[in-house]
Amino acid sequence: MPAHSAAARRLDPLSVLGELLITLGVIVGLFAVYEVWWTNVEAKQEQQAAEDRLRQQWSDENPRPLTGPQDGSAIARLYIPSFGSDFSFAVVEGVTQADLARGPGHYPDTAQAGEPGNFALAGHRVGRGAPFNDLGLLHSCDAIVVETAGSWNVYRVLPIDTPARQAGQVAAGCLPQPAAGAATSGAYADVNGRSITNPQDVEVVNPVPGQPRSAAQPGDLPLLTLTTCHPQFSNKERMIVHAVLARHDLKSPGYIPPELTGGA
Template sequence: MRVVVQGGGRRGRRAGLARVLWAGAELAVTVGVVVLLLVVHQVWWTNRQALAAAREEVRALEREWALPPAPSPPDAGDSGDPGPAAGPAPSESPSPPSPIPESGAAPRTPAPPARESAYGVLRIPRLGVVVPVAQGVDKRAVLDKGYAGHYPGTAQPGAQGNFALAGHRNTHGEPFRYINRLRAGDELIVDVRGQRYTYVVGRTLAQTSERDTGVIAPVPRSTVRPEFGYDEPGAYITLTTCTPEYTSTYRLVVWGTLKR
């Protein structure tokens, strides 16, 4: 006698579908957790790492600047007698930067530093920002360390021309996150060994193209929105960062002039 069991195939198909849906749900949850961890790492952990490292770099620079100059090595023919001990370093404060002459000649400024090395400190009192300044704007070597990067080819601090800097607005220390809050009259202070240069914020440009190179020209003026910028030669500082937040679609620009 032959017995026919009905419905078994249907139940089997349902069980198979349930297993597929369960596997898909597990995969979706796993992918979601991985994405969440990546977001936490990018937005939170990189900030902590870069901010801590940038602060330590500032402290290292300040310790280095506080040291007296190293003594010169003796000549090859020296008898080896060290001679009288050198006196302590003078306690006088660093001399202020030389003003820019009316003729337009640039004042004496430090030689350009090694590429991608930190050589100065930018202080933005209004925002409580203290960040190292490094040569170059390479993302991995400079900006991702939480530094402000000095655009190659632009002026050095205190010199005639445009001392132009870039910095992250979000992640990796985000030193320029709140530069949109800067207003005319706010100070931007740049320290380099033995010198302090104080700039005063004059103008801002809330949004422009990433290819708007006019904003970092020696006389900065937007090529996209030419009503924003300056007309006369001078000693300028430019801060640039991405906008809107968490995007890199446009650029936000803050300009200042050297305080005489």
């Protein structure tokens, strides 16, 4: 075969393009493995370390309720019973990438669990433990439990995809009065159990979501807000879940809320 024919074949643009696409595919595949698998391995280690520190902090030998937690430190434990009995994450203070690599993160300057205002958390949906991967599966009235050093805080998801005229009735099925009425009327009338918004919509974590103020007032309801990226594998939008406090139980020896034992 003439030498110039072999050289032409080696420099065939289609062949070069094919090789580049294969190489690019390998790189993208490796990145996907890193994002979805390896970051989960790293996050599991970080989460276990946060859980160990939280357990030590709450131990009988060294009881230290948190005041003014440092960024990255564990402050609470989050349970979502409808996601299975093994769904439990230590919540850390802060929402930087480093913080969220450890687990769900508490937005600084939002309320603490059980307090009036908005206890707001962020979490990854894909990779890095993906604690909020299944937020789209939550239903109206599903329980979300937040454990702190001294209390169990049982929240219920606000009505999802419910006509406004029926929202109060749905909420009354899982919330005590007057909380059910207050959470579905007045300043809270437009606060839905789940919604999709843009990343610039920071008012979703305000004391009254959607209201342009950042300071909690004595009459504010105690809310829980969970935020994550939407759709999966994209950060174009945000999925928001809102829940309201149904019950605040002080801790006592041997007591576990029935929501965590299959009793409610």
